[in-house]
Structure formats: C-alpha cells, structure tokens
Amino acid sequence: MADTAPEPAPVILGDEPGSFPHGVLADRHPAVVRQVRDTFPFGPERLRALDALLASCADGVVEPLPAEADARDRERWARWGLDAYAGRSWYEVPWLWAESHFYRRLLDAVGYFAPGTWQGVDPFRPAKLAELDDPATDEELAALDGLAGLTADERGRALLHGSLWGNRADLGFRLSEGGTGQQVDALVCDDGDALWSLLDTPGPRTLCLVADNAGRELVPDLLLLSHLLAEGRVDRAVLHLKPHPYYVSDATPADLLDALRRLTAAGGTAGTYGRLLWTALREGRVTVRAHPFSCAPLPYADMPGDLRAEFAAATVTVLKGDLNYRRLVGDRWWDPTTPFADVTAYFPGPVAALRTLKSDVITGLTGTTVAALEKGGDERWRTGGTHALIQVRT
Numbered sequence: 001m002a003d004t005a006p007e008p009a010p011v012i013l014g015d016e017p018g019s020f021p022h023g024v025l026a027d028r029h030p031a032v033v034r035q036v037r038d039t040f041p042f043g044p045e046r047l048r049a050l051d052a053l054l055a056s057c058a059d060g061v062v063e064p065l066p067a068e069a070d071a072r073d074r075e076r077w078a079r080w081g082l083d084a085y086a087g088r089s090w091y092e093v094p095w096l097w098a099e100s101h102f103y104r105r106l107l108d109a110v111g112y113f114a115p116g117t118w119q120g121v122d123p124f125r126p127a128k129l130a131e132l133d134d135p136a137t138d139e140e141l142a143a144l145d146g147l148a149g150l151t152a153d154e155r156g157r158a159l160l161h162g163s164l165w166g167n168r169a170d171l172g173f174r175l176s177e178g179g180t181g182q183q184v185d186a187l188v189c190d191d192g193d194a195l196w197s198l199l200d201t202p203g204p205r206t207l208c209l210v211a212d213n214a215g216r217e218l219v220p221d222l223l224l225l226s227h228l229l230a231e232g233r234v235d236r237a238v239l240h241l242k243p244h245p246y247y248v249s250d251a252t253p254a255d256l257l258d259a260l261r262r263l264t265a266a267g268g269t270a271g272t273y274g275r276l277l278w279t280a281l282r283e284g285r286v287t288v289r290a291h292p293f294s295c296a297p298l299p300y301a302d303m304p305g306d307l308r309a310e311f312a313a314a315t316v317t318v319l320k321g322d323l324n325y326r327r328l329v330g331d332r333w334w335d336p337t338t339p340f341a342d343v344t345a346y347f348p349g350p351v352a353a354l355r356t357l358k359s360d361v362i363t364g365l366t367g368t369t370v371a372a373l374e375k376g377g378d379e380r381w382r383t384g385g386t387h388a389l390i391q392v393r394t
C-alpha cells in the first residue's frame with residue numbers, strides 16, 4: 001500500500017454523448033420513469049409529476065426538494081450537496097450524484113414520501129416479486145441440493161461465486177459442478193483466498209454484508225450468509241439494506257422478507273438455509289440496518305461516524321455490486337492499475353468487493369490483465385456485466 005492516498009482521478013460526469021454514463025441519464029432514466037408510470041394506476045397528479053420528471057431527464061436541471069419534504073431529509077440532502085447542485089443540469093453534476101438524486105425525485109413523483117394512497121408503495125416491487133416467482137429461481141434453488149457432495153470449503157466457494165454472479169441476476173450455483181470455466185475465466189481479479197483467510201482469524205467474527213439488489217441477487221447473498229453462520233465462519237452478521245427503493249432493484253427490508261419467505265418455503269437445502277437464517281434473525285445473531293447513508297449520492301469516504309464505527313467493528317465488510325464499488329473506490333476515471341488497497345485505505349476495517357463490472361470505474365488490475373482485456377475484442381468489458389471481480393483489502 002502506498003504511504004499516501006493516490007492523487008484523485010477526475011470524477012465521472014454524464015456530459016459526454018455516446019458515453020455509458022450519458023446513456024444512463026439520457027436513455028435509462030426515461031425508460032425507468034415510463035416503466036413506473038405503467039406499473040400502477042396512478043392518478044392525474046402523480047402522472048403529471050412523472051411526466052415532469054421525464055421532461056427534466058432530457059434537458060432539465062436539479063431542483064430543490066419540494067416544500068412538503070421532511071425536515072430531516074431536507075437537511076440531509078443539503079449536506080449531501082443539493083444546495084450546491086440545484087439549478088445545474090443533470091449532465092454537469094457528478095454522475096453518481098445525478099443518478100442517486102434521480103431515484104429520490106422518482107419517489108417524490110410517485111408520492112412515496114407524502115401522506116396518501118401511494119405513501120410507502122415501492123414502485124419496483126412488482127418487478128422484484130416477478131423475479132422471485134420466476135420458475136428459473138426454482139431451478140436455481142433446486143440446484144443447491146447438488147452441492148451436498150462437496151466439502152464445506154468447496155460449498156462455501158460455490159456459494160461465494162453464486163453471490164458474486166448473482167450481481168448479474170444470475171445465480172451461479174452450477175459453477176461448482178464442472179461448468180465453472182467460463183465464469184471463473186471472466187474474473188478480472190480474484191482475492192477470494194484473502195477473504196477466506198479473514199474468516200479464519202480468531203473469533204468472534206462479525207460480517208457486515210452491504211447488499212445490493214433484491215430478488216435473484218439477494219437470494220444467493222442470503223444463502224452465502226446462512227452457510228457462513230452454519231459453518232461457524234462468522235458468529236454475527238449485520239446486513240445493510242436500503243431504507244427505501246433505489247436504483248430500481250436495490251434491496252430494502254421488505255425485499256429481505258420476500259426473499260426469506262421464498263427460501264423458507266423452498267424444499268431441500270435452500271429451505272434449510274432459509275430457516276437457519278430466520279432463526280439467526282430471531283436470536284439477534286443477524287441484524288438488519290437501513291442507514292440513510294446507504295441511499296446517499298456520495299462515496300463511502302464521506303460516510304458518517306456511526307456507520308464508520310460499525311464497519312470498524314466488523315471482521316470484514318463485504319460490499320456487493322457495481323454501485324457499492326463505485327462508492328467504495330470513488331466514482332472516478334482511475335487508471336485501472338491503481339491499487340485497490342490505496343483507494344480503500346480510508347475504509348475503517350478490512351473490506352471486500354464482490355462485483356460484476358457494470359460501469360467504467362475499475363481499480364486493482366494488473367497491467368497484463370488490462371492489456372488482455374483491451375485486446376480481447378469485448379469493448380464493453382467494463383460495463384457489460386460479463387466480467388467480475390473479488391477484491392479484498394485486509
């Protein structure tokens with residue numbers, strides 16, 4: 001690790017037409033608004049608000065929060081930069097900030113925070129439930145029974161990869177059974193051994209698991225967690241979820257309950273793991289957090305003291321997914337060979353990232369890996385979700 005933090009690279013903005021971040025603001029956000037518009041029979045007031053947001057996505061500016069916003073929320077957003085960015089184009093402010101704030105505005109538009117019919121109604125829940133109900137989920141859960149013949153370590157590694165590739169909404173249990181080649185080759189960095197070593201240190205061991213998506217990502221996350229508890233690799237766990245709907249499919253406490261019920265209702269190994277986790281929650285060995293900062297438009301380097309203290313107390317904090325990675329290393333145009341340990345030196349304890357690559361940010365690669373990726377013919381290796389990484393700073 002370098003003695004000093006690396007010179008920060010430029011922050012990623014969405015202002016360059018044709019770039020991936022620009023496409024997210026200009027195309028994906030409007031598509032999300034249209035999808036939400038069709039999800040429920042919203043009345044004229046909500047439809048007007050959704051249409052205004054749709055228009056704003058094209059050429060609007062960041063606006064102050066509505067007058068009826070909760071005072072604490074208002075104070076938080078002021079601290080998170082809203083006062084500085086209000087009046088500026090979505091395309092000129094940091095991309096991470098613009099995306100995150102877009103979801104806050106979407107919840108305003110559907111009336112999520114306002115007293116009334118739509119208060120607390122997750123506009124993304126039907127899509128999340130559909131994923132859990134998909135017959136493919138049954139198949140993937142049934143495939144878990146095939147892990148019975150493996151040693152506990154092999155099972156642990158298979159479940160770790162299931163959780164990793166679940167970030168692509170793709171449970172990877174069959175990885176363990178001969179079909180591993182393609183996806184393991186697609187790992188651009190694999191510090192898996194360092195993660196297992198951390199879970200071998202003298203106990204008691206606490207895992208902080210900062211989850212990402214609900215549905216078919218959260219299910220394998222829970223299976224991994226349950227396995228680690230069952231094998232005594234961790235004694236306690238804190239599961240960090242989002243306090244409200246975010247980035248379409250991010251997991252909230254309600255999504256956790258849906259996933260848990262899905263697991264406990266399943267037969268075989270999946271059901272056993274589900275019931276184990278249910279008991280661990282009842283006994284307080286697993287606790288759930290939905291910290292406001294989990295939906296903040298800022299990097300983890302800016303985390304508040306209480307969150308910092310929680311992560312500091314963990315044996316290891318595992319962050320799932322692309323967005324958490326961006327927030328962990330900083331949403332910047334890093335040189336891909338910038339050491340992961342350097343950009344995460346500020347983090348208050350050992351930290352691991354499990355991520356499929358779905359945006360431009362990348363650190364911690366070797367020069368050889370970068371050269372191979374650049375030459376490999378897959379121009380979208382940074383953003384297409386075809387590659388993944390396990391990076392650890394001990």
Ligand SMILES: O=P(O)(O)OC[C@H]1O[C@](O)(CO)[C@@H](O)[C@@H]1O
Pocket residue numbers: 024099167212213247320321322323324326356358359
């Ligand atoms: O669910 P994940 O892995 O955090 O990915 C979400 C990603 O999708 C995007 O919203 C758009 O690609 C990225 O900004 C973000 O990093």
